[in-house]
Amino acid sequence: MRIDVLTIFPGILGEPLRESLLGRAIEQGVVDVRLHDIRAFATDRHHQVDDEAYGGGPGMVMKPEPVFAAVESLGEGERRTILLSPAGRRLDQDLVRELAAERWLVLVCGRYEGVDERVVKGLPAEEVSIGDYVLSGGEVPALVVVEAVTRLLPGVIGREESHQQDSFGHDGLLDHPHYTRPAEFRGMSVPEILLSGDHAAIERWRRDAALEKTRSNRPDLLEP
Numbered sequence: 608m609r610i611d612v613l614t615i616f617p618g619i620l621g622e623p624l625r626e627s628l629l630g631r632a633i634e635q636g637v638v639d640v641r642l643h644d645i646r647a648f649a650t651d652r653h654h655q656v657d658d659e660a661y662g663g664g665p666g667m668v669m670k671p672e673p674v675f676a677a678v679e680s681l682g683e684g685e686r687r688t689i690l691l692s693p694a695g696r697r698l699d700q701d702l703v704r705e706l707a708a709e710r711w712l713v714l715v716c717g718r719y720e721g722v723d724e725r726v727v728k729g730l731p732a733e734e735v736s737i738g739d740y741v742l743s744g745g746e747v748p749a750l751v752v753v754e755a756v757t758r759l760l761p762g763v764i765g766r767e768e769s770h771q772q773d774s775f776g777h778d779g780l781l782d783h784p785h786y787t788r789p790a791e792f793r794g795m796s797v798p799e800i801l802l803s804g805d806h807a808a809i810e811r812w813r814r815d816a817a818l819e820k821t822r823s824n825r826p827d828l829l830e831p
């Protein structure tokens with residue numbers, strides 16, 4: 608899969624993309640992530656990417672021309688263009704699966720008060736939000752999309768990191784609690800059953816514990 612990320616702060620994404628699972632996926636060529644500096648597509652003397660809001664008020668708005676020029680520099684082809692925005696469709700694992708089925712994604716990161724609305728209408732771009740809290744720009748949301756999508760690509764997750772049983776897998780439950788050595792830590796013991804070697808009993812315990820954790824922490828996930 609190819610993912611192009613358009614931003615005025617490519618540095619925010621550079622290092623995180625080189626680390627861990629994501630770094631390995633990129634190195635193996637499973638995903639081809641390309642960062643583009645929107646400022647390089649501003650044609651005026653000062654490479655201005657923002658301007659005052661029509662209608663007045665505080666704060667600046669990202670200009671449409673450099674964003675369009677950056678997107679158009681990518682060439683043609685079947686792709687989904689996404690603008691990260693607090694006004695967007697909320698990202699969940701269903702949307703992540705949908706995006707992971709695409710061949711090519713273009714992620715546009717705004718800053719300031721946001722991007723000129725003609726970017727949505729004209730590119731066109733779908734708006735996606737990673738959640739109901741306020742961030743300063745679309746870069747961290749874009750990184751979230753890249754990581755969530757990349758994990759689902761064939762060959763990225765091995766036996767070690769199996770996602771068949773992950774939280775928000777197809778069963779829609781939170782994950783069961785996990786324990787590792789030591790068997791007792793600061794007076795807290797690992798549940799006996801996990802030390803028993805009885806794999807069927809362990810499976811039942813994990814299923815119950817996942818259900819209980821979901822009831823307790825996220826009852827909304829159990830509603831029909």
Ligand code: JD8
Pocket residue numbers: 691692693716717718719720721722735736737738739740741742743744745748
């Ligand atoms: C893009 C500018 C900041 C947004 C005024 C200053 C996503 N879940 C999310 N929360 N926040 C964002 C996000 C915030 C952004 C931009 C994404 C571009 N800002 C603006 C409007 C209110 N602040 C996001 N995805």
